[in-house]
Amino acid sequence: MTWSETQPLLSQASWDTLYMVGWSTLFAVVGGLPLGLLLVLTDRGGLLQNLPANKVLGQVVNVARSMPFIILMVALMTFTRSITGTTIGREAAIVPLAIGAVPFFARLVETAVREVDGGLVEAVQSMGGNTWTVVRKVLVPESLPSLISSTTTTIVALIGYSAMAGTVGAGGLGDIAIRYGYQRFETQLMWITVAILAVVISVIQFAGDFAARSLHRRGGRSGPAPRLRLLRAEEPAAAAVDKVA
């Protein structure tokens, strides 16, 4: 194949990949951020402690995460068709990508939010803030550098997933690599797609790291010792006993 033949193919595929990854990242953040916060808040010692709810959420996230993406994609086909009307094409691929990425991002959010110093939560409560204030003024802003890193990780993972989605008719760079590179022995074309993916991922990683680092440099820690983890001040029974014991 000549360059004039492959060039439009590759640019369309790159655009398709970015389109799928862009939208599914958006959905992953919109869905995963509240889910991750709820995982922390409903846990033992959390501000909204609710252990049964926490167990259920945790299990749902675990099951979704343990499912290989390719299986998830197939399992969700009926659901995808009911939303987009088709199971083929980049729009259809966004549905399983987003659903696969939400629990992934939620776990990363959970880890990031747990790192926030419980003393800050206590401080805002002592000022008369409610749970929503704590989330808005403390948990999200203070974990923002980590949340940005988590988003970067999620985008990179989604690029990988989107290549898998390419194998079942979603289009994108993965689709090119499989159809032309693997099935038609166009090894050169396969390597070009790999190179494009490598460049895209490097740029995203670099941009994400840069954003996280510049936020971090501005902030830094406020206290010398990070306290345990987010304690719910109203009823810190178990956590406090552990601390005392």
Added chain:
Amino acid sequence: MITTSGLTKIYRADRSRGREVTALDGVDLHVREGEVYGVIGQSGAGKSSLIRCINLLERPTSGTVTVAGQDLTALAGRGPRAGKELRRARSRIGMVFQHFNLLSTRTVQDNVELPLEILGTTGRDRSRKALELLDLVGLADKAGAYPAQLSGGQKQRVGIARALAGDPKVLLSDEATSALDPETTRSILQLLRDLNRQLGLTVLLITHEMDVVKSVCDSAALMERGRIVESGTVGELLATPGSELASALFPVGGDASGPDRTVVDVTFHGEAATQPVVSQLARTYNIDISILGAAVDTVGGLQVGRMRIELPGRYEDNVVPIGFLREKGLQIDLVDNPADPAVPAVPAGPAAQALLVKEGAK
């Protein structure tokens, strides 16, 4: 201003059988308006639980908390979450923390504005108030800095400015100086003292450092294993025989030079301080007195002197001279002489004092 009665806090592990920790065991505390009240105790004594129960960051298991005439435990209701009423009450109680707890992603000014945002103050009023407060704590030039760029003492000043943003009548200080060096500790305590005087702020502070109590407190309480074992104004404490807090606040050292000696601590404050008691004692009873240790200092704004003296002979031989000192209005505490096992340990408390006074009068 702050009253707790029968305050009890028991921590239970949810699932374990019978594993309980009693952090507070019936604490009755009374802090008067406009005073600086220090609660001192070792770690694990329940100080942190106590201060967190005052603004109900922790729910007491039983007992009541009243701040500025408002029964906070009644506002709290049954549910685990703080209702609107309780949150409004909390916003009128300032709190300062050991590790400052400043938001690292906000500038100093934005940190001070945070409580005002929660109160719903408008933008311009917020920044005016925040700058005023920063000026009050001496950090007007740091408004645009981030907490990470400040020293520990400066961070705590920001913490204090933030605590004052809601115009509180009461300030709770949770080991505010424990993470600071001695020099900075002094300046932060001085600031708390100034705010107490200028704004008529009632301050309840908890600490494990006796120096903190000594330099700023009007009253103090000693906590041990969830109970308050001694409390009162500094003057009252010093006048209490056998008071652990008084001797810790105002220590005098020195051991007896040998057996068959009586060692007593003489505490004088007020007019008794000016009398030449030692020479009078020596002349009247013709005994030789050695001074083992002595100090004069200001504790909680009171001029106090304390002296440890040694009299020859056992306690039985010295009942009369000791009675003489008591008549002069001095406070006498008998010290155990470790070199002399024959002297029984003096039982502490008012009963022992009454006994000694009676013997002295003979």
